[in-house]
Amino acid sequence: MVQLNPDFINSIQQDIPAHLSIDDFIEYCGKPLRPSIRVNTLSISSADFKALMEPRGWEFEPIPWCKDGFWLTGHNPEELGNCVEHIQGLFYIQEASSMLPPTALFDTESQYDRVLDTASAPGSKTTQIAALMENRGLLVANEYSSSRVKVLHANIARMGASNTAITHFDGRVFGEYQFETFDAVLLDAPCSGEGTVRKDPDALKYWRQEDIDDIADTQRELMLSAFQALKPGGMLVYSTCTLNTRENQQVCHFLKETYPDAVEFISLANLFADADKATTVEGFLHVWPQIFDSEGFFVAAICKTQAVDRALPRPKPQKNFPFTHASRKQTEAMKSHLNNLGLTLPETQSLMIRDAEYWLFPEGFDELIGSMRFQRIGLKLADEAKHGFKLRHEAVMALPCQQARVIELDEQQAVEYLMGRDVAFDGDKPAKGEVIVGRHGIPLGLAKSLPGKLKNSLPRDLVRDKVSTA
Numbered sequence: 001m002v003q004l005n006p007d008f009i010n011s012i013q014q015d016i017p018a019h020l021s022i023d024d025f026i027e028y029c030g031k032p033l034r035p036s037i038r039v040n041t042l043s044i045s046s047a048d049f050k051a052l053m054e055p056r057g058w059e060f061e062p063i064p065w066c067k068d069g070f071w072l073t074g075h076n077p078e079e080l081g082n083c084v085e086h087i088q089g090l091f092y093i094q095e096a097s098s099m100l101p102p103t104a105l106f107d108t109e110s111q112y113d114r115v116l117d118t119a120s121a122p123g124s125k126t127t128q129i130a131a132l133m134e135n136r137g138l139l140v141a142n143e144y145s146s147s148r149v150k151v152l153h154a155n156i157a158r159m160g161a162s163n164t165a166i167t168h169f170d171g172r173v174f175g176e177y178q179f180e181t182f183d184a185v186l187l188d189a190p191c192s193g194e195g196t197v198r199k200d201p202d203a204l205k206y207w208r209q210e211d212i213d214d215i216a217d218t219q220r221e222l223m224l225s226a227f228q229a230l231k232p233g234g235m236l237v238y239s240t241c242t243l244n245t246r247e248n249q250q251v252c253h254f255l256k257e258t259y260p261d262a263v264e265f266i267s268l269a270n271l272f273a274d275a276d277k278a279t280t281v282e283g284f285l286h287v288w289p290q291i292f293d294s295e296g297f298f299v300a301a302i303c304k305t306q307a308v309d310r311a312l313p314r315p316k317p318q319k320n321f322p323f324t325h326a327s328r329k330q331t332e333a334m335k336s337h338l339n340n341l342g343l344t345l346p347e348t349q350s351l352m353i354r355d356a357e358y359w360l361f362p363e364g365f366d367e368l369i370g371s372m373r374f375q376r377i378g379l380k381l382a383d384e385a386k387h388g389f390k391l392r393h394e395a396v397m398a399l400p401c402q403q404a405r406v407i408e409l410d411e412q413q414a415v416e417y418l419m420g421r422d423v424a425f426d427g428d429k430p431a432k433g434e435v436i437v438g439r440h441g442i443p444l445g446l447a448k449s450l451p452g453k454l455k456n457s458l459p460r461d462l463v464r465d466k467v468s469t470a
């Protein structure tokens with residue numbers, strides 16, 4: 001049963017637009033959310049995913065503001081996260097309104113070379129952005145909380161996003177360390193979460209005005225920093241999953257008051273059919289739960305029309321970067337190892353080496369070397385081994401792979417594999433040694449081909465206790 005704090009109701013009544021009713025708002029706060037997913041187009045097209053799942057009873061209703069987002073009916077939502085296709089990275093369980101900010105950021109003709117996601121864990125929007133960038137360019141994904149950085153990395157790896165570099169900072173440092181560096185910035189800000197009550201009935205139980213004021217102070221500082229990190233001409237999207245105007249409209253107006261000549265609000269009224277139902281006078285989207293039967297959300301798109309002054313001096317460059325570019329010989333050896341398994345090394349990304357580790361860096365990362373400390377750059381492909389390389393699971397999940405080279409497991413074998421067990425295999429005899437196993441022609445991971453079985457090589461931390469068949 002939803003717990004709506006009376007102070008919250010009194011306060012939000014001041015903010016709800018005249019054409020919406022507070023009674024409808026309260027009613028929708030108590031309704032369960034429709035489950036929704038986003039298909040991961042880095043792994044599979046939406047058409048192919050639907051063709052796989054519809055015969056199994058999945059019913060897809062398109063989400064109007066995300067071409068690869070769908071509300072689902074006709075299956076058990078509890079099981080979604082444990083199903084083979086989810087673990088395999090074919091889709092992300094993401095609330096429909098949370099798909100809005102990346103759509104708003106990419107609602108432009110321009111291709112972005114460098115994007116910053118300032119507050120990114122658990123990574124629903126980071127992985128959506130990586131898919132929109134088709135793994136090209138550089139996407140810096142920052143997260144302040146250490147425990148959430150781990151989840152962020154796990155989701156990036158599961159979804160095969162190879163163009164990301166993870167940082168672990170308070171987002172307020174970017175204006176200083178990456179001044180006017182990014183073509184596009186998403187600030188999906190920490191907030192009071194008033195829009196999330198349909199998912200978490202206790203979200204508003206302890207609501208207090210003082211907390212809203214504190215968090216709005218942080219949001220204004222994050223906003224300034226994000227805007228300073230944006231190149232002139234670049235696009236900033238500010239979003240929250242809360243509803244009060246103090247954390248939303250007022251933060252945007254604060255930015256415009258600070259930089260009146262450099263801030264232009266871009267109207268989102270035409271972002272999708274019916275967007276105007278949620279559009280404010282400034283052109284922001286203020287999504288109340290009853291408008292699209294979703295979580296509450298706020299999205300503002302802001303163009304930086306001209307350069308601004310640096311607020312703080314340029315920091316000293318970081319020294320001792322531990323990676324070096326692979327030589328041509330090392331690159332050829334890696335390419336040939338990958339090709340033997342049916343994998344391709346993307347031409348646009350750089351192969352880098354640290355000690356005996358081989359890494360694939362995002363396109364254009366070189367220009368940021370020394371600018372700040374990165375927690376994890378791109379993806380670790382392999383370690384050097386006695387006779388060649390020991391390939392990493394995340395390389396198999398992210399690199400382009402020839403479907404014909406994937407050893408197809410049936411559903412039960414896929415479940416066994418994901419639970420860390422060896423798989424009895426008497427199909428067409430695969431090549432001896434390391435092989436890629438998969439489902440629907442898409443990789444699940446590595447195995448060692450032995451007579452009569454495939455020996456499991458799934459990393460221990462990815463072994464599941466429970467796997468379901470959707």
Ligand SMILES: C[S@@+](CC[C@H](N)C(=O)[O-])C[C@H]1O[C@@H](n2cnc3c(N)ncnc32)[C@H](O)[C@@H]1O
Nearest residue numbers: 119120121122123124125144145170171188190
């Ligand atoms: C709304 S959540 C982000 C959700 C994420 N963008 C997604 O779509 O999966 C806000 C995130 O900001 C992080 N955070 C809190 N304070 C921060 C700060 N000062 N700088 C950067 N991130 C911060 C929180 O730990 C949280 O993970």
